[in-house]
Amino acid sequence: MRAFIAFLFYATAALAGEDRPGEFDYYVLAMSWSPTWCALEGDARGAAQCHKAADSGWILHGLWPQYHRGWPEHCQTTERPPSRSMTQAMADIMGSSGQAWYQWKKHGRCSGLSAPAYYALAREAYNKVNRPEVFRKLTKPVKLPAAVVEEAFLKANPGWERDMLTITCRQGRIQEARLCLSKTLDPVPCGRDVVRDCPAKDALFAPIR
Template identity: 35%
Template sequence: MRQLAAVWVAYAALNLAWCDVAYGANPQTPARPGDFDYYVLSLSWSPEFCYSHPSRAECAQHVGFIVHGLWPQFRDRRGPEYCSHAPGPASVRLPRAVMPDPALVRHEWEAHGTCSGLSPEAYFELVSRAFASIRIPRPLMMPEHAIQTGISQIVHAFESSNPGLPGSAIALTCRGVYLESVNICLTKELRPTACSLPHGCREGVVRITPVR
C-alpha cells in the first residue's frame, strides 16, 4: 500500500511547503507576544509520523493523536513565530498522550509559545486544556487496522463527537494520501471558531495508518 505514497511525492513536497506558508510565520508580520487572533490546535497523527521516524521518543509509546502544537494565528492565516528569547520552563510534565517528546516541547515553546503572551507554565497548561477540550472520534482513537476514508468523513466525525465544533474550524493535512494532522481553530478562550485554513489533503481517498 505504501507504494501509493511514491506516486504523490511531488505533490506531498508542494503540499508541505504550502502549509508552511499557510500556517507558519510571515516575515512581514511584527512578532509581538500576545498579538494574534486565534489559536490552531494541531493534532498530529503519531502513527504516520512514526512510520518515517521510528526512533523518535513518542514512537515507543504507541499513541494515536498527540499535540503537535498550539499555534497563534492571524485571520489572514499568517502566524507569528519566535516572538522572544524568553526561556522555556525548567520542567514540563505533560501526559504522554498530549506531547510525549521533550524535544517537541522545547521547540513548540521557542517557536510558538513565545508568541502567546503567556508564561511557559501557563502556555503548556493551555496546551493541555486545549487537547482535553477536543473529543477524538471513537473510530480514530486507536485503530488496529488501516482506515480508508475521505476529508468530509473525517471532518464530520470530529463534528459529531464535539457539539459546537463546526466543520469550518477544521483543516486536515496529509503526507501524500496519508493523514498527517487534524488542525482545529480555537479562540484565545479555547472555544471553536471558524477560520480559513485550507485543507492540505487531496480530494478523494485519505488513508489512516493504524496504531502499532
C-alpha cells in the same frame, strides 16, 4: 526594571517589524496522527512515541497563535524559557520533551504567556477535544477521504462547525486535525490560510500500533 526591559524588547521588535508576543487573532490547535508521523519520520529517529507500548494516537503537535492571515513565530519575549522538567511533563501528550521545547520556542513565545501558562493552556485545549474513539478501534490500515475524519470529529464534538476544523494530509496519509480556537479556547472559524482540507479521496490511515 523588568517593565523597562520589556519595553525595550517591544520597541526593538516594532522597529524591526517583528512579531510581538500576545498580538494575534486566534489559536490553531494541531493534533498529529502519531502512526503517520512515525511512518514518515519517527521510526527513523527511534522516537519513543512510536514504540508499541506508547499506544499513541492523536498527539498534540502544538497550540499556535494565528493571525487572520499568516501567523507569528519566534517572537522576542522577556519570559523565561521552560525548564527541562516543564517540557518533560508535556511529553505524555506531545510525544517528547524536545517537541514541547520546540513548540515553545517557535509558537509559545508569541502567545504572550509564560512557559508554564502556555503549556497549561495547550493541555487544557487538547483535553477539551473529544478525539473520536472509532480511530482507536482500527486493526489494519484503511484508505478513506479526509472528509470522513472531519465528520468523525464533528460528530464527537457537538457545537463545532466545518469551517472551524481542517484535516491535513502528507504523502498520501492522514496527517493532522487542526481546530481553530479563540484566546479563551472556544471554537471559532478558521482563517483562509488554515482551512485547506486535504483533497485526497483515498488517504492512508494506519492504525495505532
